[in-house]
Amino acid sequence: MPPPLRPLIPKIPTIARVPHRSVLSLTGSQASEFLNGILSAQVHSPPRPFYSAFLHAQGRVLYDVFVYTHMNPSTGQPGYLIDYDLRPSEAPPLLDLIQRYKLRSKNKDAEVKKHWKWAENSGVVEPEWDKAGEWPWGSQNEVLRDRRAPGMGNRMLVRNGDRPPEASSHEMAFPEAYTLHRILHGVPEGHTDMPAMQAFPMDSNLDFMGGLDFRKGCYVGQELTVRTYHKGVIRKRILPVVIHPPNSPPSETIVPSPDMPTRPSHGRGENGKLLSSSNGLGLALLRLEQVEAAEEGKLTFSMDVEGEDGTSWGVSHWRPKWWPQRE
Template identity: 70%
Template sequence: MPPSFRPLIQKIPTVARVPHRSVLSLTGSQASEFLNGILSTLVHSPPRPFYSAFLHAQGRVLYDIFVYTRTGQPGYLIDYDSRPSEATPLLDLIKRYVLRARVKVRDASEEYDVWGAWGDASGEPERQWKWAESSGIAEPVWTEWPWGTQHESISDRRAPGMGRRLLVRKGDRPPEASTHDLASEEAYTLHRILHGVPEGFTDMPPMQAFPMDSNLDLMGGLDFRKGCYVGQELTVRTYHKGVIRKRILPVAIHSPPDLPPSFASGLDIRAVPTGAGEPRPKPRGNGKLLSSFNGMGLALLRLEQVEAAERGEVTFSMDVETDGTISTWGVSHWRPDWWPVKP
């Protein structure tokens, strides 16, 4: 992260509601086996909390999810983005797969809110990396179970410093609210943007986003060696024979001087040649702005253009229309500190 952005990271203990999330309850004697057949990561039995995703049959992201164990009843609670989208509502999607499996699924959104807590000094397990031979895909390899063992709580290991994620009874505050600063939902959004962590439909448009473009491999949301699951074929083929050409990276948006708090997602980000170095063809394709707040954002960028920008051959910019007037804004990216570097 550029040194000028480091002061934006809240290092004091902070707790905030996570926006746009709902909760499903899934119980039954075959709950672990059932989820293992449809999720992108291995589901352990007895149950443990974890991070994962539902993929489309063609390998695109439908939902990124957190799966919690629950107090007093065998089964799971699933935290997901429930805003309207092109994806089938998650409750209906899961019911399609139930068939004769001994599981029950229901909406539990009226029982729980989702909160995030971060900024304490708790340690994190050591993270190593396993690289695919040629595709650019990397997976975290853990020395111990990374997601924790508490019920209705998950250690958020998508990136170092993300803290914990909590399910709290509807309308209540988590116990941490007595010892942590209480922040807004926007503060949580900025927290994950600064750590380079995409989440939900804005960053992973359902039926459109590819899991590796969305950094699900780097964040521990994909397993390339488990048995068959929905979307596995294309995902594993990409691991062995594909090439990752795009990634979601954090960006800063700068000038003109009057900076709005957020921008519409989906704005095109252009790579503009600077004239430095040898003459080159005009860069192909545009990036896309995703989540943003207070001049910081996440953007899906072409890696060839990212590398050209790091060599000083191009700069990124985007046009924003306000009250019928189009203004051009500069965009600068950085690679998160926690990303692996291939040896």
Template identity: 50%
Template sequence: MPPAFLSNVLRKTPTIARLANRGVLSVSGSQAPEFLHGLLSTQVSDPPKGPFYSAFLHAQGRVMYDVFLYTQQTSTGLPGYLLEYDCRSSEAQPMLPMLKQYVLRKKVKIRDVSDQYDVWTAWGSELVSEVPKTWNWAKSGCVEPVWGGDKWPWGTEHESIADRRADTLGKRLLIRKGDKQANSHDIGSASDYLLHRIALGVSEGIDDIVPMHAFPMESNLDVMGALDFRKGCYVGQELTVRTYHTGMVRKRILPVLLHEPGNPSESIGAIPEFPLHLDIRPMRTALPSQDKALPRLRGNGKLFSTYGQFGLALLRLEHVISALKNELAFEIENPSDGKIWQVSPWFPNWWPEPPVEE
């Protein structure tokens, strides 16, 4: 369960915020659906059913970009798409030249239209009705949302998407530069949105899903609906599907509370900034017994995005389970002052419950 005082720092009113560091590419042409279908980790239907969340992987199955794919009305009447992604520099090849190398002779046109759009996100109201879903669990620990009903879960509006990565996450919008967004929402900041998605355990962009290093299931792309394990060939498909059938998901990104050693407190004074990708060390707090063995303290976790006391971290699941039973604790050293902080993870309320073993 999340810390009780988390609700005290979350925005209570319907909010809309513009997101920086987001690029937008236009992909159009008669073979655009076929082109994207061979590269993205999810199905691209022709004609498109609507927008969705997906990812580009490299040949070894690591994540290059997590992306939102929006539909667009084109003057030719053919399907048009807009790809929204984190455009900051990273170890991954820049998106535009990466896609162009796969065009070959296909009838596809790719353009950078980032100067034409602003990316906004809205949350905190009943913007869209939730489409019911259940969960499909594999023995490997991979999880897939299974959508109920006959509605497309991500919405059907052009240049807009119902953000189904987590319950109550909200809606995402592409607004043409110069256009005003007329609604009754309060204007928030990117930091407000960061805290909102941290509270829901949603990883996003290069800070959380480290390009060329992150595995898709460890980054929760399966839980967030960005992977199709039954789809035919696409770049990175082999290792992803092999993990689904014969591997094991041992780590996940989860929300965490950073606090002084001991019981978490709502008032701890000034919170220092934590650099990205600090190591999180597991520490044993209980002794093993003859009746029950405790997990080995192997491997460190990693701290990703933070906002005050709250953050996202990649942790071994066996360590998380032990920590929730007070058998183990996580600690981190902030290099700015050398102070040791404790790291307490939790599973978000919407997180899928594993099936009961018979």
């Protein structure tokens, strides 16, 4: 990330509640096989935690999800806990969606090191985890090592009303701190960044973050996703951005302020769309050809701000260092 933004990274161990999330439990003798047919990442048996997505039949994102392992206390049987964005969207409720598919399976529902391999000409990548090392997403029940990007830390499930054990040794931060943490690391998440029925998985960097498997068997939304991998071209990506005063690009001494605008007057512009935002920083869906033109000094990004007629604020992007680079 740009040097002036580095002070925004916490210097001490910190935990924060992740808002707008809910959890579904799935257990059964065929739970792994069942999930493998409807999720975009490979599901292993015995259960392991991982990151993935539910896709629409036409290949658009419905939910990006974190899948944890757990032990059913009543049966002692291993199963899965699915952590997803609960906010209303154009996607059907996740429980309803899963129940549509479970009729043919015996399931019960309830409320390392990473390398990349480029697909020829398409701009899509797939991570190649270090086969000699341990499972990249961790091995603990109800805890997931967040490998979407370096430095993201761990995610853990805590029962409603309980405090996580780490609260005694970590600084407790507000949920907004987690949003800022994601933005600084260039990590999109949930319906704000991946609007249901609209976002394409590669535009949303799901391939960069290890949420897609292009070599597994058939799953919902696979056809268009694999076709893009082999023959398509990625024209857009979500990138982190800094919002700054007009005609005053961010310098080595400027750190974004909380009073900087975070919402454009129009949700979508010709050059891109602002998604999550916090403290003058954000994630934006941008056209890659225009990103390259901006990097060559041929154009600049800007946005109009609601309530400020005639005022355009500057928008400057950066490419996260963890992004895979072509050799």
